[in-house]
Amino acid sequence: MKIPDLTPFERKVGNAFPRGRDVGFSDGEAGQGRSWGPERSVRAEVIRRLLVGGRPADGEIASLRLTGVRITGRLDLKHATVPHAVRFFNCHFDHTPNLYATRIRQLNLSRCHLPGLDAATIRVDGVLRITGSRIPGVVRLGGARISGAFFLDNADLGEERSGDAEPILQLNHAGIDDDVWAPGLRTRGQIRLAGATVTGAVNLDNAELSEPGRTVIDAENLTVGSNLSAWRLHAKGTVNLRAAKIPGQVNLGEARLFNPRGVALRASSCAIGELWLGDAAPISGSVNLRGSQIGLIHAAPEVWPAHVELDGLTYISLQPRLPALRRLEVLERDDYVPHAYEQLAATYRRVGDDAQARAVQLARQRRHRTTLAWYAKLWGHIQDTTVGYGYRPTRAMTWLLGLLLLGTLVYGLHHPHPVEPGKAPDFNALVYTLDLLLPIIDFGQEKAFNPHGGYQWLAYLLIAAGWILATTVITGITRALSRQ
Known part of the structure; x- marks a missing residue:
């Protein structure tokens, strides 16, 4: 690698790379990294030359492993093939890395500070990790293909922006062959998962997502192999799961969904194994479940808001087991939909409670009566x-x-x-x-x-x-x- 005027620290990084050794500093926070001087800084050009043209030492496995380092300049690996694992831990990037259409063995950006991340259509042969990182700008991963898991647990993405800003986390049409692991994620802006495929599970436990008055999660046509867990999720804006396919459980237990002037939860035309809203706070905003197929719905009547759309919703079981009178309160929050009453009656018949099923059918007749002429x-x-x-x-x-x-x-x-x-x-x-x-x-x-x-x-x-x-x-x- 021929780069003139290498600093002593850059030479140290260059010598460690062929042997896959760690280089860096254990003190300092990445958010303050702009104040770090040349003694703990590496130019992006140096890193690019190492990753694209560097070779392992005899009998060694080359990799880039930096801790507590400032990366100056723009790291540009657009269309590059990087056959090495890369780990940045507690590092500060002065500029947004460009990893568009890059192919890389493994990428770890844990606890780093980046202005943004341009990595649309990236190919990662292993794990992609941005655990605990602070990224105020846009993370572009649309069309990405990740063979391992994608970790963004405790990451902090976005900042307060205008309403016409683009989604802060873009995973639209991405393919992830393992889990999306994001407990404790904090975002200010939209997460776009439209058309994405996750072979494993999606975990948003304890996440705090904010895009008030707009769509905070756009997951239309999302396909998940097992479960979507959002236990204690706090979402300001619309959670849109329209046409999602999730054969396991959608867990919104103890969640707080807040969009008082619009739709808080849109799960229409979905195929979901179980929808759990146990101990969730009353939803602020409307709910749309029209045309969905759900095996089990676990939700107390008080969780549902004043407006719930149920036309075409089919389900097998309701939990917890409650008298029909309490369940009928929810049906009365929508326009008269005969199908909704038939579904509820069928649920009681399925467990052998014919008295409650008759109560539902009687309520249906009374509701239907309100739509008739006077005679x-x-x-x-x-x-x-x-x-x-x-x-x-x-x-x-x-x-x-x-x-x-x-x-x-x-x-x-x-x-x-x-x-x-x-x-x-x-x-x-x-x-x-x-x-x-x-x-x-x-x-x-x-x-x-x-x-x-x-x-x-x-x-x-x-x-x-x-x-x-x-x-x-x-x-x-x-x-x-x-x-x-």
Whole structure:
């Protein structure tokens, strides 16, 4: 490597590289690195020559391993192939490195300070790490291909910017063959994961992400091999998971989602194994779950905001197990969607709780009634009061017994005239009323006696009520037998 005027420290770095030895300083913070002088600085040009043209010593494995060092100038490895592992620890970069379309064995930028990182379409044959680093500018990794994991745990990205700024972390259409490991991540700006594929898991536990009033996580069409964990996530802005495919668990336990003037969580058209919102704070902003397929949803009703879109949402199970009345509160926060009621009723039937399923179906009928014309509403109120739209068979039995008592008393005091005097059987008010109330069954009393005036209208009423009520009772008995 021929670079004139190498400083003593640069020569030390050049001598350590062929043997893969550590060089640097254990004191100082990378954020204050601009004050470091030539005694702990390396020019970016020197590093570039080492990484592109350097060779290992005999029997050694070359690598660049710098600690507590200032890198002056712009490190430009655009389109380069770097066959060596590279580690910068607690280092300060004066300028944003350019790693566009670089191919590198492994890259570690832990606890470093960088103005930004231009590494779109980079190819990393191992691990990419920016653990604990402070990067106020944009991290461009769109289209990256990382064979190992991507670590950005406790990293601090971005700064307060205008609303039209580009995403602070760009991983759109990236392919990561292991995990994205980012617990404790702090960002000011959008994280873009649209179209990315992560073979392993995504971990955002205890992350603090801020893009108020805009999309803080854009993960449309994200594909994750196992789980997306965001336990205790604090997100200001929209978390957008539209059309994401996550076969394992999306864990938002104890999370705080805050976007009061817009959508806080958009998980529409998703395929998710389990959605966990256990002990999460009440969501500030609306939620959109339309058209998604979710195996299990674990969320208390109080977690959901005032506006929740549920049209087309399908799920198998709800946790924790709660009475239907509490779950129905959530359905009432959306426009009337029959499918949402059918899904909830099916969930209760699946666990054998038919009483709660009937309560949901009754609530659906009552909600549907609010969308009808006045005359249909009137008929609906009659059905509801008398038989609970058929979902309260015991109420129908009560009406039958009440009407039976009424008929027995009225006709016991005022016997109807026989149709054929001398041939009619002895009149029995109880049996006569049963004959009027019970369809199909014939005790011979109804045909033998003919009431007049108001008593005849009472007979008509008993016949009509009998058909409606008896049918309801039979339906309830049929449901009970079918469950057995």
